Amino acid sequence: MIRARGLVQTFSTRQGRTKAEVRAVDGVDLDVEEGEVVGFLGPNGAGKTTTLRILTTLLRPTAGTATVAGYDVATQPQDVRRSIGYVSQAGGAFSGARAGDEVVDHGMLYGLPRSVVEKRGKELFEQLDLPGLWTRMPRNMSGGQKRRLDIVMGIVHDPTLVFLDEPTTGLDPQARANLWEHIRALRERRGATVLLTTHYLDEADALSDRIVIIDHGRIVASDTADNLKAQVAGDLVDLEVADPLRLADAAERLVRLVDDERSVEVVDGHVRARVPRAGRAVPGLLRELEASGITLESVEVRRPTLDDVFLALTGRSLRDADHAPGPDGAAAPPVPAGTPTGTPTTTEGALR
């Protein structure tokens, strides 16, 4: 569906008298198969939106080529535009116009007859939980309603490929969860291929078949969320030891489970390490600790999050890189000692 090679976009910015060239996109290769939902993840300013604007023909790349829905973005922009839907960060419905009018006019610009667009638009209003809002102005809608209206506008011409630029930024958790359902339905109900950008890890994790991580205009990783997490070499096992004098003993037991003993940390009454296949290893570890009379206050087993992946790939945490407030910062609740940990536990708020 999408095949991009060596995309480069440079902007010149002026600071005082000196002109500086900024490479917003710096050699991006990207492949998206038909029917895939791909999450394009990166901090603000990483080049997500610029890449999207190139792929949607809004921006001509400084260098590189891209084929979208079978057409070249540089030489066949009309055909590309006909085949894709794009929901930008700003939306697309004017706040002071009626929602239904905006949808109909937008659809008609794709060459569809008014009656067809009106029928489809009204169906989509039902499907996306906007009943009775056809004549309402967007300025009188809630953030979530407005965003769903933007999506209706983006897909009213029934495109096979949909681009969503930061679809849930600025929404409260409930509206986010609701919008996720509708984004999932794009593929399930319509069979659409979806490329969405986000700077929320949990969003990329929850929605995408595959995650492409971009940083400083370059793709630093592209894989399924599970495979990306597996690269972080294991699950985090955190033992809270009741008796500080036994910390070293506990650490010694944990070292046997890891490949690299330097990775075992002892901090503040806790012993931590990344353990491959922790689900299998931990029950044995707990029995051993019990047999040696080491009492634990708590045991936590945490699957690596995409934040860990981002940290491993770039040396920075996505949250630090970003400054945007995360949807939640709550750590996973500690697992009571002795609980079977074979199933993956929460991935830091990723599953909402």
Added chain:
Amino acid sequence: MSGFLRDSSIVFRRQLRMNLRNPAWVIIGMLQPILYLLLFGPLLEPLIGQFGATNAYTFFVPGMLVQLGVFGAFFAGFSLIGEWREGVIEAERVTPASRTALLAGRLYRDLLQLFVQALILIGLGDLLGMDASPIGLVLGVLLTLLLGGACAAASNALALTTKSEDVMAPVINMVMLPVLLLSGILLPMAIGPAWLERASDFMPIRHVVDGVRASFAGDLASSGLLWGGLWSVVLFALALWWGTATFRRENA
């Protein structure tokens, strides 16, 4: 081409619908020509002999017409900035519609507004005793529409280039002042000193004002009408090209 007409009329209908829903836009638009004519026209009546003309309104209405065309159209771009900010322009640019149609649909609205204002102005002028040639009226309105279209296109282009009301407002003011002073809209340049008249030769809109005046007066064979027509066409073509170019490469 039929695609172009269809696309631009979709954009036009959308713009018109939004404007008509705003009563201030309608009332101010209609009131403007009436106020100019009723509050400024009487000041000219006693002076008209000195301008080498006989009928104050035949002389004054063309100036007002061009003024409405230029000044109303200069402000057309401001509404575009609001639309751009809300992502409307980007949403339109991602459709297969022709870029020129996106601009043209907006120009239709501005031209319709100008046309209605022109009708009010001419109708009222007629009541007040204007004595203009019918063919001249048609030609004069045509020139005005071309010039108004040029100014509206330029204003839209400027809006998409600056993307900020705060930057755009001073630029428009800076352009409007010399236009007002050097075009002979209110008073003819011919009554001023020679150096001022020479300076006004470099103001294209002055030639359009002269052209509209000549055509209202019935001097259809005059060089004034020729130059006015030429300049209107040139300005319109240039502004349309600029406007389309900004819609094409606009970098939101």
